[in-house]
Amino acid sequence: MVKILLGTTKGAFILDGGAGRSGWAVSGPHCDGWCINHAIGDPETGTIWAGGGGAFTGAGVWRSQDGGASWTLSRLTRGDMDDWAENDPDTAAFFGITGAPLPFDKDFQQIWSLNHAHGRLHAGTKPAQLLASTDGGATFEKVEGLTDHPSAESWQGGAAGLVLHTIVTHPGDPQKAWVGISAAGVFATEDGGATWERRNRLSNAEACEGHSHPAAPANGETGHCVHNMMRAPGGGDLLYQQNHHGVWRSPDGGRSWDDITPGLPSTFGFPIRVHPRDPHTLWTLPLNGDSQGRFPPDAACAIWRSRDGGESWQAMREGLPQQNVFFTVLRQAMAGDAQDPAGIYFGTNSGSVFASTDEGDTWGEIARHLPTILSVETLEA
Numbered sequence: 001m002v003k004i005l006l007g008t009t010k011g012a013f014i015l016d017g018g019a020g021r022s023g024w025a026v027s028g029p030h031c032d033g034w035c036i037n038h039a040i041g042d043p044e045t046g047t048i049w050a051g052g053g054g055a056f057t058g059a060g061v062w063r064s065q066d067g068g069a070s071w072t073l074s075r076l077t078r079g080d081m082d083d084w085a086e087n088d089p090d091t092a093a094f095f096g097i098t099g100a101p102l103p104f105d106k107d108f109q110q111i112w113s114l115n116h117a118h119g120r121l122h123a124g125t126k127p128a129q130l131l132a133s134t135d136g137g138a139t140f141e142k143v144e145g146l147t148d149h150p151s152a153e154s155w156q157g158g159a160a161g162l163v164l165h166t167i168v169t170h171p172g173d174p175q176k177a178w179v180g181i182s183a184a185g186v187f188a189t190e191d192g193g194a195t196w197e198r199r200n201r202l203s204n205a206e207a208c209e210g211h212s213h214p215a216a217p218a219n220g221e222t223g224h225c226v227h228n229m230m231r232a233p234g235g236g237d238l239l240y241q242q243n244h245h246g247v248w249r250s251p252d253g254g255r256s257w258d259d260i261t262p263g264l265p266s267t268f269g270f271p272i273r274v275h276p277r278d279p280h281t282l283w284t285l286p287l288n289g290d291s292q293g294r295f296p297p298d299a300a301c302a303i304w305r306s307r308d309g310g311e312s313w314q315a316m317r318e319g320l321p322q323q324n325v326f327f328t329v330l331r332q333a334m335a336g337d338a339q340d341p342a343g344i345y346f347g348t349n350s351g352s353v354f355a356s357t358d359e360g361d362t363w364g365e366i367a368r369h370l371p372t373i374l375s376v377e378t379l380e381a
Contacts, residue, residue, distance in 0.1 A: 007036035007375035012050040024366040031062045040114045041379030051111030056080045077104045115167035118174035124164030128181045143193045158182035183225035199254030215244035228331045232279035242272040260310025265297040271334035280309040295326040305360045319363035332375035347373030
């Protein structure tokens with residue numbers, strides 16, 4: 001059974017496709033209509049977490065243990081409504097604000113990313129910090145090793161601000177993890193978060209010099225505005241990332257990166273997805289450029305698939321709209337399942353969800369008219 005978890009600007013939504021991945025039923029909005037940047041689930045327990053917030057509400061993580069029927073909120077930072085409530089008892093009563101201190105005061109405005117592995121729930125924030133919870137999201141602590149990284153003072157925000165948007169863990173080694181920060185790059189730990197190494201080095205710096213774009217490779221490193229990153233299945237540390245300026249592959253856990261953009265119609269895009277069993281099959285959705293509208297090239301939607309680790313690419317268009325397509329697909333808005341054949345799903349900022357149950361060969365629209373979709377993940381039982 002496959003469920004699709006959606007984070008949107010007006011709450012979390014759940015699409016249930018049952019055992020056949022068809023007849024998708026929509027439930028939501030959940031989480032009191034909060035802006036939800038990322039929603040994930042634990043297949044072992046069925047627990048769902050949804051992280052988000054904003055300037056008005058502050059940041060928080062919602063948790064459901066009954067498939068989305070009910071939710072518990074762990075508020076983490078203050079928002080504007082707390083300031084209002086301090087001076088107005090009626091406002092405090094309306095929002096249910098007791099005046100109790102929140103654990104991180106005003107340190108950050110939003111939760112941007114979530115990851116659950118090895119009994120820990122990690123959360124990435126805006127501005128960029130990493131939090132960890134060992135009690136299922138009820139309480140969190142900062143991962144100080146990343147917060148105090150020597151380069152932290154030089155981190156620069158991208159168009160959406162300084163966000164920690166991607167958290168990647170190693171399924172067999174709880175000491176290993178990677179995060180993506182826009183626009184500070186890729187960071188990796190091999191000691192459970194105590195220390196972090198910045199990993200953006202190019203494998204062939206000479207071939208990547210000469211670009212004029214500020215997010216392009218320079219000084220022997222990839223552009224630091226990483227958009228999304230995934231670890232490939234298997235025993236090694238093969239990583240793929242969609243960057244602000246290209247698609248990249250690292251065979252060594254981010255210590256060096258190879259440019260695998262040639263064959264794609266543009267260097268710009270947000271999401272990337274890797275096959276659950278084949279480390280050489282991946283999908284991405286190129287957009288025409290950051291200053292050209294950020295929609296599919298020629299206003300015709302295509303998912304581009306590689307079966308050889310990015311050495312070559314094929315446009316997959318069957319069932320996708322091919323005229324007047326001006327939507328954007330954001331960095332966390334593509335997901336996959338582990339079925340055979342693997343399913344691929346993506347959501348648009350125009351509120352549609354598209355699905356393929358044959359690894360991208362054909363597509364269909366399974367939901368529409370939803371709020372702006374910020375993230376897509378799957379939960380399989």
